[in-house]
Amino acid sequence: MANEFETGLNLFGEIYGEQAATNCRAYAESDSFGSKQAEFAMAWAFGSVWSREGLERKMRSCVVLGMMIALRQSDEIYHHTRMALENGLTRGEIEEVLLTAVPYCGLPASNVAKAAMQKAFDEIDG
Incomplete structure (x- = not known):
């Protein structure tokens, strides 16, 4: 280990x-x-x-954000939104992850995610 x-x-x-x-x-x-x-x-x-070579970090960020949205893990969504930006996702691509989650995870889960993502963006923007 x-x-x-x-x-x-x-x-x-x-x-x-x-x-x-x-x-x-x-x-x-x-x-x-x-x-x-x-x-x-x-x-x-x-x-x-995260160190595996099977997916680029950008793609892995999409996958993890989708799972965290489904689980309504707002703290993790916040941290992984920041991480996704560092891994090369744009805000538009992060929004697409959010929108893709709506029919599969529901509006309540996507609302939790949207708030956590916005918090991350607001803190980055200062």
Whole structure:
């Protein structure tokens, strides 16, 4: 798992910046509550899944956003919207992901997603 953790941390740093990766490492290596979960997430999600070559990051962002919309995971939608932009999706493409989710996930789920996405855009715009 050490190799996947390092791979994941490197990818995380490319997307969110080196300071965020440094902070994540410090937390994952601490004895704080939830630190082991952070280590698992970094190794598994970023080190094993996001680092795979089967899909470009842009496409993987579309897939993950769609799943998070279906699950109504507003915090994850917020973070993955920011990540999607870093991975090359445009705001228009993110809106297309949102619109594609409407008939499959429903208006309530898409409304949750729209609010989380807008929050991400607003914070980026300052």
